[in-house]
Amino acid sequence: MHREGIYGLHEQFEDLAQQKESSLIGMWAFVAQEVLFFGGAFFTYAVYRFMYPEAFSYGSSLLDVRFGAFNTVVLLLSSFTVAMAVRAAQLNDKKQLVGFLLATLFFASTFMGIKYIEYSSKYEHHLIPGINFDGSHLDFDNPEKVELFMSIYFALTGLHGLHVLVGILILLWLIPVSIKGRFTSSYYFPVEIFGLYWHFVDIVWIFLFPLLYLIGVS
Amino acid sequence: MHQKENVNYLNVEYGIKSWLFTKDHKRIGVMYLIAVTLFFIVGALAALGVRLELLTPEGDLMSSDAYNRFFTMHGVIMIFLFLIPSIPAVLGNFVLPIMIGARDLAFPRINLLSWYIFIFSGIIGIIGILKGGIDTGWTFYTPYSSIYSHTPVVLVAFAAFLVGFSSILTGLNFIATVHTMRAPGLSWFRLPLFVWAMYATSLVIMLGTPVVAITLVLLILDRAVGLGIFNPTLGGDPVLFQHLFWFYSHPAVYIMILPAMGVVSEVVSAFSRKKVFGYKFIVYSSMAIAVIGFLVWGHHMYTSGQSALSGIVFSILTVLVGVPTAVKILNWTVTLYRGSVSFEAPMLYALGFMGLFIIGGLTGLFLAALGTDVHLHDTYFVVAHFHYTMVGGAIMGFLAGLHYWWPKITGRMYPEFLGKFGAIVVFVGFHLTFLPQFVAGYLGMPRRYHYYVPEFQFYNILSTAGATILGAGMILVIGYLVWSARYGEKAVSNPWRAVGLEWETASPPHPHNFEEVPRVEWDAYDYEYKYKKEGVSFA
Numbered sequence: 001m002h003r004e005g006i007y008g009l010h011e012q013f014e015d016l017a018q019q020k021e022s023s024l025i026g027m028w029a030f031v032a033q034e035v036l037f038f039g040g041a042f043f044t045y046a047v048y049r050f051m052y053p054e055a056f057s058y059g060s061s062l063l064d065v066r067f068g069a070f071n072t073v074v075l076l077l078s079s080f081t082v083a084m085a086v087r088a089a090q091l092n093d094k095k096q097l098v099g100f101l102l103a104t105l106f107f108a109s110t111f112m113g114i115k116y117i118e119y120s121s122k123y124e125h126h127l128i129p130g131i132n133f134d135g136s137h138l139d140f141d142n143p144e145k146v147e148l149f150m151s152i153y154f155a156l157t158g159l160h161g162l163h164v165l166v167g168i169l170i171l172l173w174l175i176p177v178s179i180k181g182r183f184t185s186s187y188y189f190p191v192e193i194f195g196l197y198w199h200f201v202d203i204v205w206i207f208l209f210p211l212l213y214l215i216g217v218s
Numbered sequence: 219m220h221q222k223e224n225v226n227y228l229n230v231e232y233g234i235k236s237w238l239f240t241k242d243h244k245r246i247g248v249m250y251l252i253a254v255t256l257f258f259i260v261g262a263l264a265a266l267g268v269r270l271e272l273l274t275p276e277g278d279l280m281s282s283d284a285y286n287r288f289f290t291m292h293g294v295i296m297i298f299l300f301l302i303p304s305i306p307a308v309l310g311n312f313v314l315p316i317m318i319g320a321r322d323l324a325f326p327r328i329n330l331l332s333w334y335i336f337i338f339s340g341i342i343g344i345i346g347i348l349k350g351g352i353d354t355g356w357t358f359y360t361p362y363s364s365i366y367s368h369t370p371v372v373l374v375a376f377a378a379f380l381v382g383f384s385s386i387l388t389g390l391n392f393i394a395t396v397h398t399m400r401a402p403g404l405s406w407f408r409l410p411l412f413v414w415a416m417y418a419t420s421l422v423i424m425l426g427t428p429v430v431a432i433t434l435v436l437l438i439l440d441r442a443v444g445l446g447i448f449n450p451t452l453g454g455d456p457v458l459f460q461h462l463f464w465f466y467s468h469p470a471v472y473i474m475i476l477p478a479m480g481v482v483s484e485v486v487s488a489f490s491r492k493k494v495f496g497y498k499f500i501v502y503s504s505m506a507i508a509v510i511g512f513l514v515w516g517h518h519m520y521t522s523g524q525s526a527l528s529g530i531v532f533s534i535l536t537v538l539v540g541v542p543t544a545v546k547i548l549n550w551t552v553t554l555y556r557g558s559v560s561f562e563a564p565m566l567y568a569l570g571f572m573g574l575f576i577i578g579g580l581t582g583l584f585l586a587a588l589g590t591d592v593h594l595h596d597t598y599f600v601v602a603h604f605h606y607t608m609v610g611g612a613i614m615g616f617l618a619g620l621h622y623w624w625p626k627i628t629g630r631m632y633p634e635f636l637g638k639f640g641a642i643v644v645f646v647g648f649h650l651t652f653l654p655q656f657v658a659g660y661l662g663m664p665r666r667y668h669y670y671v672p673e674f675q676f677y678n679i680l681s682t683a684g685a686t687i688l689g690a691g692m693i694l695v696i697g698y699l700v701w702s703a704r705y706g707e708k709a710v711s712n713p714w715r716a717v718g719l720e721w722e723t724a725s726p727p728h729p730h731n732f733e734e735v736p737r738v739e740w741d742a743y744d745y746e747y748k749y750k751k752e753g754v755s756f757a
Contacts, residue, residue: 012322014735018398022324026394029424033386037428040462044436044447047458055453130444144452151445151452155436 008187020189027193031200034163038204041159045152045211052145058138059149061216062127067118068213071111072205078107079202082195089178089188097191098178104198105171108164115161128154153212160208163201170194226629226726241326242729246333247312248627251620253333254308255696257299257340260347262689264292269682275672285668286353287369293356298378299340301612302470305477306423307336307388309619310416312627314392316720316727317410319401319736324394332387339380346374355666357467360448360459364440372442379434382427385473389423392416401719403738410718410742411500415480418504422469422476422511430466433459457522464515472511474608475575476504478615479546482568485618486550488716489565490557493743496549503542510539517586521595529588536586543579547572562714563637567618570645574610578603581656596666599659602652610648617644617695624699625713629726630706636698643691650684717748 006016013019049056085100119128126134129151135143174194177183183191227244237245267288271279280288315323323329346352352369354362358378363371396409396417409417437459439445446452448459487494494500516524516532550572559565581603584590594600624632654677659665663674670678712721717740723732740747 010326012320012324012326012399022394022398025397026325026328026390029390029393033390033424033428036425037432040429040432040465041436043462044458047455048453051455052453129446130439142453144446148446148449148452148454151439151447151454155439155445155447159432159435 006187007182007184008190016186023189023193024196027196031196034200038156038159041152041156042207042211045156048148048152049211049215052142052148055140055142055145056149057215057217058140059146059153059216060213062125062146062150063153063213063216064118064121065213065216067114068209071114072209074107074111074114075202075205078104078111079199081107082198086188086192086195089183089191090185092185094178094181094183097183098175101171101175101178101191105168105175108168108171111164112161112168115157122150156208156212160201160204163204167194167198167201170197224724225728226724227729228629228726230729239330241322241330243311243315243323243326243329244627244727244731246326246329247308247310249333250303250307250311250336251627253337253340254300254304257295260344261292261295261300262692264288264295265685266689268292269685271668272670272678273675273682275670275675277668280668282668283353286355286666287351289666290353290355291347291351294343294352294374294378296608297356297470297474298381299336299343301474301608302381302385303336303388304474304612304616305481305619306385306392306416306419306473307332309481309616309623310392310412310419310477311388313623313720314413314416315395315399316626316723316731317413317718318396318399318404319719319732319738320395320399321730321732323391324399325391328387329391332384332391335387336381336384339377339384342380343374343377346370346377349373357463358434358437359463360437360440360456361450361454364437364448372438375434375438375441379431379438382431382434385423386427389420389427392420393424401736401738404719407498407501408738408741411483411494411497411504412477412480414501415476415483415504418508419473419476419480422473422508425512426466426469426473429462430470433462433466436462457519457524460519460522461515464518465512468515468518469508469511471604471607472507474612475615476507478571478612478618479504481615481619481622482550482571483546484716484718485564485568485622486553487743488622488714488718489562489568490554490559491715491745491749492553492557493741493745494549495552495555496545497742499545500549503545506542507539510535510542514539517591520588520591533586533588537583540579540583540586543575547576547579561638562621562634563632563641564618564622564714566638566641566645567614567621570641571611571614571618574606574614574648578606578610581606594659596664597659598655598663598665601665602655602659605652605655609652614644617641620699622714623720624702625709626720626725626727628703628706629709630702630704631709631713632702632706633698636694640691640695640698643694644688647684647687647689647691651681651688652684654678654680654684717743717745 009016010019013022081100081103085097085104088096088100122128123132126132127150129147133147133150135147138146140146174191227242237249240246267280268285271277271285277285311329315321349370352367352371352374354367354371358371358375396413436447440447440449446454448454448456450456483494483500514532514536516528517536520529585594585600585603621632621637658674658677661674663670709725711723711725719736719738722736
């Protein structure tokens, strides 16, 4: 793995440029399959929202827009810091790189923390399908349709949260490697590839936020 | 023989650890071969149970419940653990990097990871069988699977979900490798057609598999956590599950057949000693199948209550997908014309593929047409149709490729006489198994039933007799291949005198495939160029 003294060059590649190109195509292909993965879930959402518009907008009003909006800001900031981290790596600026990656980690963890508070409050209000959903206290004629909305809410945000968690794990690997000074202007693409993944996770939330939180009747 | 044996990927290091931690695409290919063969045997045993039970109209061998589990496990194992990985993960893994002159795939560690994911999900699937197996059919239709079935659906659905990621990782690897690691001079339109087929397959894998993954996740959440996404009592729509399921599972049949078509292109050209006719048309037809294949899933739901308009649209698109397939068959046939054709075992399988796939494809048109499908839906006609494409197509293609590249993989020749004999036995057994099912299905015998009316017994006896011959043929093939891996005659680097980078390197290849990076100065299948260079005239 240290052929000809080039750090990070794997033996199947001729040079780092080829390795970078392969890795980028690999991550884009991975993001493409993620789009289809979430696409199936969004499609399910679209079908049911079309079938039960009232239940969906009632269900949406049970969510707390403030939490959703705050988390949107948090994720947008994290996208900014990850973009800056890529730039810092390209510029050989180790201090900035580590700083921006730590900031990304902070925002990602904040997001998960808020999510935890949200899920707990849903639990207290008996709104988690399959665990403690109780529609009797709802001011809606067909509480089972609201349960369907909540099912989709938990499936979508749960899967998204899982992706944030994976991002946190990757960051926990990237940060020590950055501290060791391994990423340089010639070998920075692991940071860039993580950036691609992270922006994708961010964009999914950008779609989830309006579709889930903002369709409620005020 | 005082000459020291050359270093190759098999003898470069020894021991079980050197295999389990290898990053060499060739070794991973061999590990996949062993794994899929084992799963094939389990799936075949389940089929044996089904066929034995159907010998008589009464249920005298097993209960209806057991029968449901048998045919489900046959389907789940054969599709998810054998057909989908068979050609890409075994042959593609082994020959694709060599064919493009690369040292390895772009991501060798991810390649190894895909094997472990495959094995892990296989083990979960086997645990599911040991816990009694599931009875939903391989299609996992809701709400039966999500609410009513009393079998370990979560376990098996999770295995199917997980195994999808092993094929996604393989597809991702192939795409990146073909894009960035071709040898100098090897432009896109000089790529062997097998590589093109793998590329098209990888696209389908990357864009289809995640959709079934999310569908199975939602199913698992419904069943394990109690969400109600497909639960009709909450207003959930089970037909939505069918849409999502078939959005992957119909393209999945192209994941199974496109690689086989790639193998046939290689084999037909090699054993005709002639350039493939209409190279670009075959390339485009592979891509066309990959694209149109995504637009036909609704033909599985003509009777599930979708609108008449979508039925018509899906019917037209389904007929359309037959066109690129027919282009391929035509081009292979013309390739044979005036070639110096010889009939070694790979060629027999390739010709068998062409014959069987024509029947499989044409009967597909019966099912694509709305009117006839309402009559034939859920009958043995459908079972016969997809076995003609999947067994007659995908397995014939796999066996053609396995024999063709066997000398490259093992460095040994398989016994040619037994090879030809085995191919004929498999061919005959296959026809006898599935041809009667067309008739029984047309006359109205439904699929997936334990009991049937006595008038169908004649066809079922024929079918079970054929399955026995087919099984014997497969045992013979597996037997002599395993034997020849150790005791077969040593293979030269290019036993078929074929054109292609994989034949330029030693059999078995060097751990890094080539001693030095090859330069490609010829088009794919350029037999004139090759023979002129060697001073051989074939005219």
